[in-house]
Amino acid sequence: MTQTxxxxxxxxxxxxxxxxxxxRDLQLSSGDKVIVETERGRALGTVVNSPRETPPxxxxxxxxxxxxxxxxxxxxxxxxxxxxxxxAIAYCRARIRERGLDMKLVxxxxxxxxxxxxxxxxxxxxxxxxxxVRDLAQxxxxxxxxxxxxxxxxxxxxxxxxxxxxxxxxxSYLRDFAPVSVKMAKAQGLALNPTKISGQCxxxxxxxxxxxxxxxxxxxxxxxLGKKVTLTTGPAEVISLDxxxxxxxxxxxxxxxxxxxxxxxxxxxxxxxxPQPAASPETPPQATEKPQSVQExxxxxxxxSQARRARQRREPTTQETTQSTSAPTAAAPKQAAPPRxxxxxxxxxxxxxxxxxxxxNRPKNPDxxxx
Numbered sequence: 001m002t003q004t005x006x007x008x009x010x011x012x013x014x015x016x017x018x019x020x021x022x023x024r025d026l027q028l029s030s031g032d033k034v035i036v037e038t039e040r041g042r043a044l045g046t047v048v049n050s051p052r053e054t055p056p057x058x059x060x061x062x063x064x065x066x067x068x069x070x071x072x073x074x075x076x077x078x079x080x081x082x083x084x085x086x087x088a089i090a091y092c093r094a095r096i097r098e099r100g101l102d103m104k105l106v107x108x109x110x111x112x113x114x115x116x117x118x119x120x121x122x123x124x125x126x127x128x129x130x131x132x133v134r135d136l137a138q139x140x141x142x143x144x145x146x147x148x149x150x151x152x153x154x155x156x157x158x159x160x161x162x163x164x165x166x167x168x169x170x171x172s173y174l175r176d177f178a179p180v181s182v183k184m185a186k187a188q189g190l191a192l193n194p195t196k197i198s199g200q201c202x203x204x205x206x207x208x209x210x211x212x213x214x215x216x217x218x219x220x221x222x223x224x225l226g227k228k229v230t231l232t233t234g235p236a237e238v239i240s241l242d243x244x245x246x247x248x249x250x251x252x253x254x255x256x257x258x259x260x261x262x263x264x265x266x267x268x269x270x271x272x273x274x275p276q277p278a279a280s281p282e283t284p285p286q287a288t289e290k291p292q293s294v295q296e297x298x299x300x301x302x303x304x305s306q307a308r309r310a311r312q313r314r315e316p317t318t319q320e321t322t323q324s325t326s327a328p329t330a331a332a333p334k335q336a337a338p339p340r341x342x343x344x345x346x347x348x349x350x351x352x353x354x355x356x357x358x359x360x361n362r363p364k365n366p367d368x369x370x371x
Contacts, residue, residue, distance in 0.1 A: 006053060008052075012046075021036050031047060092136060118147060184212040185197050188212070232271050
């Protein structure tokens, strides 16, 4: 039988990171307060998920164990540490003002056993706080650790209300910070106003990444802004899009604006792209107005070539007319006509003889004279 580990997820702060611990034989459930062993010492945490069976190969490295369930004494020690943290923050801020350090104190945190105090602060650059640490150690009588954090971590620790009127996502349930870019705001059609798309920390709102994938998928079906399309009524241009409702606003022929669903627009474009059938030649109005019996009695109209042939049959040629006029007189003997292509030698024109070229005694180059 393969041996498995019983892992439980524990968090130390509200919306803080989740860490896995070995639950051993303890019966734990979500929401229980437990004392665990960490790299910094013992700490008080809250169980997030119920224990689960995991093979040793899938366990995280350097796995620590849950020591026990928290008792009333442990909860009372945690409450006293909260009071000490308030006093430590007040004293530290006073010393920062006296020494003129360019830093902002955010929070102080006592370890569970009170062996160390962590001070979280923000600053633009590096700060020389060695004298400040001496003052704090002399006053608090414990080890001091200073940690510099970013503006997003500051908002997570301090908390507050967002532009939507609700508690900040990072301080209520968001455990990790996802990368956010201006591209996400553009894809959702938001105005690129820093005061509207920035959070309390001064960075882009974390909620911009929540629906970006849905907007990105729905945006693929819509045409781009400024695209020229051809409808059955004429050419049009895309001037606005409603991604969630899948609506397209067009500048139609005549300057009118029309809104269409994307399915209706695609159907309209397909109809306009189909080739129109060739129009049949119009029949003259006389043929359509007259009854069928009258049309059958009338002779069919002759074409030009047929009329020309009929005229040639009726009109005799000039040779026939001359023969008909000379018919009453004595018939003249017919002479054989010479062939057209054969010509008599007398009729051939004589070839002109070319005159011989006279040679002149003049020199070719008059400038040169013979000696």
